Amino acid sequence: MAVDEQKRNKNYNAYVEQVTPKASCLKNCVKAFITGGTICTIGQVLLWTFKNAGLNKDDAASWTTVCLVLGSIILTGLNIYPLITSWGGAGSLVPITGFANSVAAPAIEYKAEGEVFGIGCKIFTIAGPVILYGIFSSWIAGILYLLTKLWM
């Protein structure tokens, strides 16, 4: 019985492997390159604009972040960002716009489940882990930095 099941699973997996369309890695990489490059170039244009408007480096970078996040969330709401993601793969995931998308998408998707347990919880589905581990790893790095400073 168990042997039968194993054999069946193996056959099934082989079948799935066979019928799943094979997306070529190279093609996906080119798409990711174009998508990610474009988003970063938009970021560079914004950065350049804010710097030319007389902002210092840090403020210009902050405003660039705000604009990219806002743009990404509007595209998410209009259901355009998912199209970019399905075409661009990692190219839409890696920039800060992907993070903004992962905040807005579940908030919109789960609003029917209520303010607190719908939007309030789901908005942190991806943002929660990112913030937690970002804060944790930088905390550890900060402790090491503090120790080396005391040491030197």
Next chain:
Amino acid sequence: MEFIKAFIVGGLICVLVQILMEKTKLMPGRIMVLLVCSGVVLGAVGLYEPFQEFAGAGASVPLLGFGNVLWKGIKTAVDEEGVLGLFKGGFTACAVGVSAALLFGYIASWIFKPHMKKK
């Protein structure tokens, strides 16, 4: 020129992550966590700042740059306030990005209706 640099560097980072995704089948959430933590490490060992100096938005827009911002925040806070800075710097540094995402995301949930996922 700086626009071309941003395009190429940003694109290359995305290609590396795309290859990683194809090889490991990691979920997007894990990829993002990985990127931010890598950014913190690269920042802490002093590699990311010169890289960002060279690539501009090509380095600051990807989530690696978000990690680097966290590290810079911690470093500044530790320099200024010592141990208390460890508990302050991170959130101060990521305040703009996270607040913008949460606020606009929340407002978006009032305005837009859920869509059926197209796959």
